[in-house]
Amino acid sequence: xxxxxxxxxxxxxxxxxxxxxxxxxxxxxxxxxxxxxxxxxxxxxxxxxxxxxxxxxxxxxxxxxxxxxxxxxxxxxxxxxxxxxxxxxxxxxxxxxxxxxxxxxxxxxxxxxxxxxxxxxxxxxxxxxxxxxxxxxxxxxxxxxxxxxxxxxxxxxxxxxxxxxxxxxxxxxxxxxxxxxxxxxxxxxxxxxxxxxxxxxxxxxxxxxxxxxxxxxxxxxxxxxxxxxxxxxxxxxxxxxxxxxxxxxxxxxxxxxxxxxxxxxxxxxxxxxxxxxxxxxxxxxxxxxxxxxxxxxxxxxxxxxxxxxxxxxxxxxxxxxxxxxxxxxxxxxxxxxxxxxxxxxxxxxxx
DNA sequence: CAGCCGTGGAA
DNA sequence: TTTCCAAGGCT
Numbered sequence: 333x334x335x336x337x338x339x340x341x342x343x344x345x346x347x348x349x350x351x352x353x354x355x356x357x358x359x360x361x362x363x364x365x366x367x368x369x370x371x372x373x374x375x376x377x378x379x380x381x382x383x384x385x386x387x388x389x390x391x392x393x394x395x396x397x398x399x400x401x402x403x404x405x406x407x408x409x410x411x412x413x414x415x416x417x418x419x420x421x422x423x424x425x426x427x428x429x430x431x432x433x434x435x436x437x438x439x440x441x442x443x444x445x446x447x448x449x450x451x452x453x454x455x456x457x458x459x460x461x462x463x464x465x466x467x468x469x470x471x472x473x474x475x476x477x478x479x480x481x482x483x484x485x486x487x488x489x490x491x492x493x494x495x496x497x498x499x500x501x502x503x504x505x506x507x508x509x510x511x512x513x514x515x516x517x518x519x520x521x522x523x524x525x526x527x528x529x530x531x532x533x534x535x536x537x538x539x540x541x542x543x544x545x546x547x548x549x550x551x552x553x554x555x556x557x558x559x560x561x562x563x564x565x566x567x568x569x570x571x572x573x574x575x576x577x578x579x580x581x582x583x584x585x586x587x588x589x590x591x592x593x594x595x596x597x598x599x600x601x602x603x604x605x606x607x608x609x610x611x612x613x614x615x616x617x618x619x620x621x622x623x624x625x626x627x628x629x630x631x632x633x634x635x636x637x638x639x640x641x642x643x644x645x646x647x648x649x650x651x652x653x654x655x656x657x658x659x660x661x662x663x664x665x666x667x668x669x670x671x672x673x674x675x676x677x678x679x680x681x682x683x
Numbered sequence: 684c685a686g687c688c689g690t691g692g693a694a
Numbered sequence: 695t696t697t698c699c700a701a702g703g704c705t
Contacts, residue, residue, distance in 0.1 A: 367691085384688090384689085384690090385689090385690080385691090386690095386692070387689075388691090389690075389691065389692085421689090421690075422689080422690080423688080423689055423690045423691090424689055424690090425688080426687080426688070427688095498685095504688085510693080520692025535694070536694090565686095566687095593687090593688085594687090594688085595687090595688070595689085596688095596689090597688085609687095632689090632690090633689085633690080633691095634687095634688075634689060634690085635686095635687075635688060635689065635690090636686070636687060636688080667689075667690095668689075668690065668691095669689090
């Protein structure tokens with residue numbers, strides 16, 4: 333399994349890594365400054381927020397979220413709309429829906445206490461293999477193999493893995509499990525991820541200061557070329573039309589996006605057509621008339637496509653939907669795309 | 684498995 | 695401007 337005497341030996345790797353972490357530990361809002369165990373609730377919230385999201389982005393969201401709902405009981409009592417409002421701009425909005433659902437489940441089915449078994453976390457919506465392992469080790473200091481994007485990169489480089497991602501995931505998990513020790517599981521998991529994010533970076537890794545340099549197979553060659561990834565498919569461009577409809581009092585027509593799934597699930601948005609997977613025809617449905625296009629187009633990039641949004645001023649007299657005064661827009665959970673549009677149509681009102 | 688699901692920062 | 699990808703999970 334290991335590459336002879338030059339390959340990574342797990343006890344050496346973990347001890348070197350733990351001592352590196354002891355003097356390079358970053359202060360983060362969800363991390364106890366003294367290294368004491370952190371409230372599992374805080375670990376859980378932070379791990380959900382950190383899914384595919386960077387530390388600088390999460391920081392502010394985490395602080396606001398925790399001060400508003402300091403415990404899982406508080407979160408369970410909150411309304412989903414309030415949770416989504418606190419989540420607006422963070423993206424992947426199903427995370428907020430699942431978070432709220434989990435809080436209710438934990439209070440009702442788990443009697444308000446976090447379970448200490450990884451399989452219990454895995455049964456929760458929005459908690460997958462990474463997050464379950466992270467909570468297990470970080471919050472309960474119990475050994476578990478934590479593999480995120482950082483760990484994938486570190487492992488791929490340590491062993492110069494030729495198998496491309498995502499095919500290599502199983503192999504990486506196996507190697508990560510062999511490398512890790514069962515000492516200080518909480519510190520070890522965070523140390524490996526910190527190393528990946530600050531030293532063993534995707535571009536221009538700082539091998540000179542890396543504590544694992546002497547164990548690393550890729551260091552001699554081209555560390556930046558690992559992990560090898562499958563070619564990504566080209567991102568298509570879609571065009572959509574968004575109707576900015578005001579009544580005679582200046583109120584804007586918003587509609588709630590279906591909670592069942594899709595883009596911006598559960599958030600408020602302008603009526604639109606032509607860009608998402610629905611076949612909605614708002615012009616007919618809302619009896620839209622007097623359509624006047626806005627010359628500027630709004631560009632927005634999603635994970636799997638780019639959007640060119642055309643905005644059209646229009647009128648409607650229907651009673652359905654939610655008519656909102658511009659000053660009251662901040663009371664609603666709005667995706668970033670809507671904020672971009674309102675910056676053009678309501679420049680005085682939007683931050 | 685591959686497509687879906689947001690956004691922003693870095694280079 | 696473009697490209698990458700970040701403490702992933704669900705279907």
